[in-house]
Amino acid sequence: MPEETSTRDTAQEWTRKALLFDFYAPLLTKKQCSIWDNYYQMDLSMVEIARQRNTTRQAVHALLKRTEESLELYEKKMGLIEHFVAGKDLLLQVDKRIQSLLTDTVTNRGNQEESLSGAVAEIRILIQKILDTY
Numbered sequence: 001m002p003e004e005t006s007t008r009d010t011a012q013e014w015t016r017k018a019l020l021f022d023f024y025a026p027l028l029t030k031k032q033c034s035i036w037d038n039y040y041q042m043d044l045s046m047v048e049i050a051r052q053r054n055t056t057r058q059a060v061h062a063l064l065k066r067t068e069e070s071l072e073l074y075e076k077k078m079g080l081i082e083h084f085v086a087g088k089d090l091l092l093q094v095d096k097r098i099q100s101l102l103t104d105t106v107t108n109r110g111n112q113e114e115s116l117s118g119a120v121a122e123i124r125i126l127i128q129k130i131l132d133t134y
Contacts, residue, residue: 005042014040016081021070023080032067039064088131 009017017040025033038044038052039060046060053060075081103121 017068017071019081019084020075023084024071024074024078027074028070030050030059032070035060035063036067038123091127091131095124095131098124098127 021036021040025036028036035049035053039046044052046057046064049056049060065089098120102117102124
């Protein structure tokens, strides 16, 4: 277990870092990717990573910090995560509205709107497929 547990990220911060890495890892060096993966995905401590690489904990810390700064800069310039989150939020809103429409159709109009219900159900399936790709 890493010794940095008191400074480990909150779930929200961890999620953001995971997204940053998912979107921008191809822009990093192999060394940056490897150390990031060791620390954030394999949950190794900085000391463990430093021992494996025959370096210091401070060097690992500095590389992680520089990597995070690079990832944040990429996001600031390209905004891929911002667009991803906005798109996903919109799809969730659409899905919620369609579910409401289905509920209203069944509750208020019964089977009179069967074709509408079928169409809406198909749309919901398509939206779920889109959401699953995120």
